[in-house]
Amino acid sequence: MRNSTETTKRPRGRPRAFITDEVLDRVRTVFLKKGFAAASVDELAAAAGLNRPSLYAAFGDKEQLYIHTLRFYGQKSVEGLDAVLAGTGTIEQRLSKVYKLAIDLYTAPPHRPGCMIVGTAAVESPTHPKIAAVANELLVAIEKSLERAFAASDLSREPSPAARARMAGAIMHSIAIRARLGAKAADLRTFAASMVPVICR
Amino acid sequence: MRNSTETTKRPRGRPRAFITDEVLDRVRTVFLKKGFAAASVDELAAAAGLNRPSLYAAFGDKEQLYIHTLRFYGQKSVEGLDAVLAGTGTIEQRLSKVYKLAIDLYTAPPHRPGCMIVGTAAVESPTHPKIAAVANELLVAIEKSLERAFAASDLSREPSPAARARMAGAIMHSIAIRARLGAKAADLRTFAASMVPVICR
C-alpha cells in the first residue's frame, strides 16, 4: 500500500507505472460484475491496464487481490456512510439520503451490480474464510455506524439503537439483493421510503 | 423430468440408473456450498453419483443444470412457505415459524449455506440473465405467498399486505446473507423475533 502523492521521497528501484487506488478501482468493477470465482486474472489485469505478474507482485494471488479490493470498497463505503449520517437534518432525512445514494450506486448501469459485500463476497464465504472475515468486519462497521447515528438521535430508546441498526442494515441488504437481480431504482426508492418511518418510529 | 414412481409404463430403452429428484438434491448441496461459477462439473457429477455425459444428457450444460436445481430448490421452498403460512395460529406465530425453519435451513452445518437464491444466484445475475430470471420468479413467488398470508390475516390495511410482504422478505434476505457470512443461529433467531412484531404491527 504505497502513497500515490509525491510528498514522500521516491523509493529505490524502477517506479511503478500505476496508482494503487486506481488499480483497485478498476479491478473492483470486474469483481463486482462477475464475482470472485468467475473473474479471471487475465480480465482483472486487462481492466487494471497492467500485466499479471505486476498484479501478483503488488497484491499477491487472486484471493488477496479480491480482499484488497473488498477492503478498499468497504472502507470508502463506510466513510461515505459516516459522512452522510453525520450531516444535517433529521435522522429520517439522513437515513433516506443513505438509501438514496446506495440505490444510485447499486443500480448503476450497465450491470446493476448491487453491493460488493452482499452480491459477491457472501457467495465465497463457505469456501474462503478470509473473504468471509473481511465481509463480516465491513458489515459490522456499517451497523456500528448506523447504531451511532441512532444513538445520537432523539429517537426513543425502545427499539434500541442496535436493534434499529440491524433493521436498517437488513433493508440495505434487501436493496442490494434486489438491485443485483434487476430491480428498478424507482421501486427500490419507494421501498426504502416506506421503510424509513418504520425504522425511525 | 421423469416420474420416479413406477405407475407409468416404462419407456423404450435402457432405464436410468438414477432418480431425478435425488440427483438435483445432491447437486444442490454442491452449488449451495460453492456457488455456480466455482462448482466444477466434475464435482457435481461425483456428488450426484453419475458421470458427466449422463448429467449433460439429462439436464444440458452447467447453466441449465443449475437452473433445474434452482427451480427444484425454489419450488420446494415456496411450497414449504405456503404450507406454514396456511397453518394454524396467529399471523405472528406463523411468520415466526417461517423464520425459525428458514434459520435452521440457512445455518445448517457444516457450511451455513444461507439461501441458494440470495447466496448463489444473485452473484451470477449480471452475467447469466436466465439465472437472474428464475431467481426473480422465485423471489416474486415468495413475496406473493407472504402477501396472500397478510391479506388473509386480520391485520390493519394501513401497511398494505404487499408492503408487509416486502418487509418480511427483506428480513429473510438479511437472514440469508448473515447466515452465509457465518452468523450464529441464536443471533438470527433473536433478530427475527424482534422483527415479527414490527412487521405485524
Added chain:
DNA sequence: TGTGTTTTGTGCGATACGGTACACAAATAC
C-alpha cells in the same frame, strides 16, 4: 559511469475445465 534495486512484460508450464465422441450395456418392440 557503474552498481544495486525494483518494476515491467514476454513467455511458459502444468493443471483443470467444459463439453463431446464413441463403443458398450440394458431395456423394450416386433
Added chain:
DNA sequence: GTATTTGTGTACCGTATCGCACAAAACACA
C-alpha cells in the same frame, strides 16, 4: 430372437486458467 431405443462409462479434445521464471527496463545512489 432380432432390431431399436435409450442410458452408461471411458477416453479424449481444445481451451482457459493460475501462477511464475527470466530478461530487459527504469530508477536511486555512489
